[in-house]
Amino acid sequence: MIRRLTLLFAIGLLSTWSTEAFAKAPNVVFILTDNQGAWTLGCYGNPDIRTPHIDQLASDGIRFTRAMASNPVCSPTRATYLTGLIPSQHGVHSFLDPKFMMGPEAYNTLQEFTSLGEILQQQGYVCGLSGKWHLGANLTPSEGFTFWTTKPDGSTREFYDQTLIEHGETKVVAEYTTDYWTRRGVEFIKENREQPFFLFLAYNGPYSLGNLMLNRAKNRHADYYEGHTFTSFPVDTMHPWQHANKQFHNKQVAMERVAAETSGVDDGVGEIMKTLDELNLREDTLVVYAADQGWMGGQNGMWGMGDHFRPTGAHNLMMQVPLIFSQPGVIPKDSTCDALVSNYDFLPSVLNYLGMSDHMPREPKSPGRDFSAALLGKSLRWNNTVYYEMETCRALLTDDWKYVARFPEGPYELYDMHSDPHERVNLYGQPNMEEQAAALHNQLGAFFDEYANAEYDIWKGGRSKARRHTP
Numbered sequence: 001m002i003r004r005l006t007l008l009f010a011i012g013l014l015s016t017w018s019t020e021a022f023a024k025a026p027n028v029v030f031i032l033t034d035n036q037g038a039w040t041l042g043c044y045g046n047p048d049i050r051t052p053h054i055d056q057l058a059s060d061g062i063r064f065t066r067a068m069a070s071n072p073v074c075s076p077t078r079a080t081y082l083t084g085l086i087p088s089q090h091g092v093h094s095f096l097d098p099k100f101m102m103g104p105e106a107y108n109t110l111q112e113f114t115s116l117g118e119i120l121q122q123q124g125y126v127c128g129l130s131g132k133w134h135l136g137a138n139l140t141p142s143e144g145f146t147f148w149t150t151k152p153d154g155s156t157r158e159f160y161d162q163t164l165i166e167h168g169e170t171k172v173v174a175e176y177t178t179d180y181w182t183r184r185g186v187e188f189i190k191e192n193r194e195q196p197f198f199l200f201l202a203y204n205g206p207y208s209l210g211n212l213m214l215n216r217a218k219n220r221h222a223d224y225y226e227g228h229t230f231t232s233f234p235v236d237t238m239h240p241w242q243h244a245n246k247q248f249h250n251k252q253v254a255m256e257r258v259a260a261e262t263s264g265v266d267d268g269v270g271e272i273m274k275t276l277d278e279l280n281l282r283e284d285t286l287v288v289y290a291a292d293q294g295w296m297g298g299q300n301g302m303w304g305m306g307d308h309f310r311p312t313g314a315h316n317l318m319m320q321v322p323l324i325f326s327q328p329g330v331i332p333k334d335s336t337c338d339a340l341v342s343n344y345d346f347l348p349s350v351l352n353y354l355g356m357s358d359h360m361p362r363e364p365k366s367p368g369r370d371f372s373a374a375l376l377g378k379s380l381r382w383n384n385t386v387y388y389e390m391e392t393c394r395a396l397l398t399d400d401w402k403y404v405a406r407f408p409e410g411p412y413e414l415y416d417m418h419s420d421p422h423e424r425v426n427l428y429g430q431p432n433m434e435e436q437a438a439a440l441h442n443q444l445g446a447f448f449d450e451y452a453n454a455e456y457d458i459w460k461g462g463r464s465k466a467r468r469h470t471p
Contacts, residue, residue, distance in 0.1 A: 024195075024196060024284065025123065025124065025125070025196040025354070026196070026284055026285060026286050026327065026354065027196055027197050027198070027199075027281060027284055027285040027286070028120065028125075028197075028198045028199070028285070028286050028288070028350070028354070029185075029189075029198075029199045029201060029272060029276075029285055029286070029287045029288070030081075030116075030198070030199070030200050030201065030288045030290075031201045031203070031269060031272070031287070031288065031289045031290070032078070032081065032131075032200070032201070032202045032203070032290055032291065032292060033203045033205065033206065033265055033289075033290070033291045033292070033322075034074060034132060034156070034202075034203060034204045034205060034206070034207050034291070034292055035074070035206065035207050035208045035209060035291070035292070035293065035295045035305065036206055036208070036262070036265075036291035036292075036294075036295055036321070036322065037291070037294045037295040037296065037297070037317055037320060037321070038067070038291070038294065038320045038321055038322040038323075039232065039317065039320070040206070040232075040258065040262050040295070040297070041054055041055070041262070041322055042054070042055045043055040043058035043059075043063060043322075043324075044063075044065075044322060046232050047231060047232060048228065048230045048231060048232045048233075048259060049232070049258075049259045049262050049263060050221070050224070050259075050263050050266065051262060051263065051266040052266065052270075053266050053267070053269040053270035053273060054265075054266050054269050054289060054322075054324070056273075057269060057273065057287065057289055057324055057326050058289075058324045058326075059333065059334055060326045060328060060333055061287075061324060061325050061326025061327065061331045061332075061333065061335065062324070062325050062326070062331055062332065062335035062336065062337055062374065062375060063322075063323070063324050063335070063336050063337075064323035064324070064336070064337045064339070064341055064374075065336055065337065065338050066320070066338060066339065066340045066341070067290070067320065067321050067322070067323035067341050067342075067343075068294075068316075068319040068320055068321065068340065068341070068342050068343070068386045068388070068397065069291075069292065069293040069294060069319050069320075069321050069342070069343050069388075070086050070087070070319075070342050070343055070344050070386070070387060070388050070389065071086075071087055071093075071293065071306075071388065071389060071390050072293050072294070072305040072306030072307060072312075072313065072314075072318045072319065072388075072390055073094055073095045073293060073305060073306065073307050073390065074095050074132070074134055074154060074292045074293065075092050075094065075095045075096045075109070075134050075135060075154065075466060076090075076092045076093055076094065076095075076390075076466075077292040077293045077343055078132075078133075078134060078135055078202075078292055079092045079109065079110060079135060080343050080344050080346075081116075081290070081292075081343050081346050081347070082110065082115040082116045082117070082135075082143065082347070083110060083113045083114075083115050083116075083347065083361075083366075084344055084345075084346070084347035084348055084360070084361070084366035084367075084368040085113065085344065085364060085366055085367075086344055086367060086387070086389065086451060086452075087389055087390070087456070087464075088389060088448060088451065088452035088453060088456050088457050088458070088462070089364050089366075089451060089452065089453050089456065090109070090110065090113060090456070090465075091109070091453070091455065091456040091463070091464065091465040092109050092135070092464070092465050092466055093389075093390065093391050093456070093458060093464035093465070093466055093468070094307065094390065094391065094464060094466040094467065094468070094469055095134065095154050095307075095466060096109065096134060096135070096136060096154060096465070096466050097466065097467050098152075098153045098154075100136045100137075100465075100466075101133075101134070101136055101137070101138040101152060101153055101154070102138060102139060102152050102153070106136060106137045106138070106139070107136050107137050108135065108136045108137040108140075108142045108143070109135050109136040109465050110135055110136075110142075110143055111142070113361070113364075114361045115143045115144070116143075116144075116198075116347055116350070117129075117143040117144030117145050117198065117200065118143055118144040119144070119351065119356065119359050120144060120196075120198045121144035121145075122144075122359070123196075123356060123359070124195075124196055125144075125195075125196045125197060125198045126146060126147070126192045126195055126196070126197050126198070127144045127145045127146060127147070127197070127198045127200070128145060128146070128147030128148070128185075128188040128192070128197065128198070128199050128200065129141075129145045129147065129148050129149065129150060129200045129202065130147070130149050130150075130181045130182075130184040130185040130188060130199065130200070130201050130202070131149075131150065131151075131181045131185075131200070131201055131202030131203055131204060132150065132151050132154065132202045132203070132204040133150040133151070133202065134151075134153075134154035138150055138151065138152055138153075138165060139152075139165060139168055139169075139170075140168065144198075145200070147188050147191075148165075148168075149164065149165060149166050149181075149184050150164070150165050150202075151163075151164055151165065151204060152164070152165055152170055155210065156177075156204045156205075156207045156210065156212065157210070157211075157212060158212055158215070159176055159177045159178060159205065159212075159218070159219070159261070159264075160174060160175070160176055160177070160218060161173070161174050162177050164177070164180065176218075176219055176264070177204065177205070178203060178204075178205045178219070178261070178264045178265055178267075178268055179264075179267075179268070181201060181202070181203055181204075181268065182201070182267075182268035182271050182272065183271075185199055185201045185268075185272060186271060186272065186275045189272075189275055189276070189279070189281070190275070190279070193279050193281060201268075201272065203265050203268065205261045205262075205264055205265045206258055206261035206262040206264070206265055207261060208257075208258045208261070208295050208297070208304075209244075209245060209295075209304055209305075209308070211247070212257065213245075213248040213251070213253070213254040213257050213258070214247065214248055214251070214253060214254070215253075215257065216253060216256065216257070217256065217257050217260035217261060217264075219260055219261070219263075219264045220264075220267070221259070221260040221263040221264060222256070222260050224260075224263075225255075225256040225259045225260050225263075226256060227252075228255075228256065228259070230252075230255045230259070232297075233255045233258075233297045233298045234297075234298040234299050235250045235298060236250075236298055236299075236300065236301040237301050238250075238301050239300060239301035239302045239309070241302075241309040241310060241311065241313065242301070242302060242303065242304075242308065242309060243308055243309050243310040244304060244307075244308040245303045245304045245308050248303070249298075249303045250298060250303075254303075255297070258297060269289065272287075273287070282328060283327070283328045283329050285327065286325065286326075286327045286330075286350075286353070286354075287325070287326045287327065288323075288324065288325050288326075288350070289322060289323070289324040290321055290322060290323045290324070290343070290346075291321040291322055292321070293305055293318065293319065293321060294316075294317050294318045294319050294320045294321055295317070295318070296315060296317045296318060299315075299317055299422070300315065300422065300423065300424060302315060302317075302318075304318075305318045306318050306390050306393065307390065307469055311393065311406055311411060311470070312390050312391065312392070312393040312406070312469070312470055313393075314388060314390075314393055314395040314404045314413070315423055316397065316402065316423060319388055319397075321343070323341070325375050330375075330376070331375050331376070331377075332376075332377040335377060337371070337374040337380065339371065339374065339380050339382045339384060340382075340384040340385065340386050340397065340398070340399070341369075341371050341386070342368075342386040342387070344366065344367050344368045345368045345369045345370070345371055346368070347360065347366065347368055348360050348366060348368040348369065348370045349368075349369075349370050349371045349372045349375070350372075352370045352372040353372040353375055357370070364451075364453060365451065367387070367447070367450075367451045369382070369383075384398060384399045385397070385398045385443075387444070387447050387448075389448075390470075391458055391464065391468060391469060391470045392406055392407040392408075392458060392459070392470045392471070393405075393406050393407075393470070394406075394407075394444055394448065394459070395413075395444070396440060396443060396444045396447070397417075398417070399417065400416070400417055400418065401414065401415065401416065401417060401436065401440060402414070402415040402417055402423060403415075403437065403440035403441065403444060405441060405444060407458070407459045411428075412428040412429075412437070413426050413428055414426060414427040414428040414433060414436070414437050414440070415427065
């Protein structure tokens with residue numbers, strides 16, 4: 001049983017929570033979804049999509065209202081969550097081609113780094129992956145994981161009768177894929193209930209892109225959403241930069257599909273939480289819910305993420321992700337944190353929460369900051385600035401401004417986040433904006449000068465481990 005946080009404050013032994021305060025090291029369940037904007041969840045204000053279990057998880061812990069991904073596609077952001085490094089450090093600038101996941105060219109793109117699973121394994125955890133990997137060498141367990149069931153690729157064509165990987169072999173699984181990941185995650189928890197475990201439950205739902213958006217959902221929520229009026233999906237004139245997803249832009253069937261798959265993921269979260277409760281593990285387990293990157297469903301006439309636009313998009317909703325932490329008795333209930341945080345802050349924060357800050361990798365130097373104080377209900381000393389990049393597009397966001405630069409000659413964007421939080425009026429090049437734009441440009445450059453690895457710094461001739469999408 002976990003000692004209560006109030007006891008820690010009373011005895012004054014620790015300034016932050018650590019594994020010393022647990023009867024055993026806390027389990028970690030990290031639930032990561034695919035292509036999910038925070039705005040699609042009830043706890044983030046969505047009035048249309050049913051997500052009761054995720055909403056309950058938020059009520060039981062802390063919800064970050066301004067969590068951002070540092071890239072708009074899946075492989076780079078997954079690498080960032082696990083390593084605390086940005087694409088210009090880990091080298092994964094875009095989603096990986098299938099050839100790097102299966103076949104003679106397959107390799108683990110994280111092999112030269114120390115990631116979360118490896119750190120926890122070294123600290124006595126058993127680590128399991130159930131879900132999408134998309135970081136290379138998908139057939140072979142890696143990065144500290146011994147339980148390993150995943151997909152042979154990164155994209156999702158459908159959610160039934162899909163080829164998946166079990167025990168190092170591929171096979172077709174007829175089951176609804178979202179339920180499959182949940183079922184295998186539950187099995188992992190039950191098998192390892194007597195020791196500290198780390199479950200990386202990486203759903204490939206709701207996905208929200210590709211031609212499956214033209215197909216009606218088949219899961220248990222499909223009938224409920226059929227014909228539903230979706231006020232949360234703006235129907236607007238298509239943005240001139242829209243490059244992909246045009247075939248289902250503003251389409252009712254696509255809205256219904258997103259909603260049904262989102263609720264399908266929510267069912268899985270409910271099953272995981274039910275399992276933890278039934279095994280009396282809930283208070284001994286840190287549960288985190290997040291998405292790999294944000295997603296847009298009609299706002300500003302945009303549908304999708306950054307790589308679906310030309311030039312590459314960098315709208316905030318392509319970056320904003322849900323981020324929820326819950327552990328009863330430790331993390332205060334019904335809490336929110338309004339700080340601007342990034343997925344590169346995730347690793348140092350989780351490690352410090354677990355009392356493992358000494359195991360945060362020192363090389364390469366992570367730009368990640370530690371927000372674990374907020375998880376304990378404490379005030380956070382924080383610079384509200386986050387950074388973003390996809391290949392030749394880079395951006396920074398502060399409380400006051402959003403600045404986007406594209407190498408080598410633009411186009412550039414500048415938004416006043418107070419008067420224009422939806423980024424509809426580009427102030428770049430407007431009178432009296434030159435000084436502000438120059439200051440933000442210099443700030444952006446200074447960040448990447450400090451952290452980027454020359455080998456992977458595309459702005460300075462570096463390479464990407466993934467196929468390039470912009471020249």
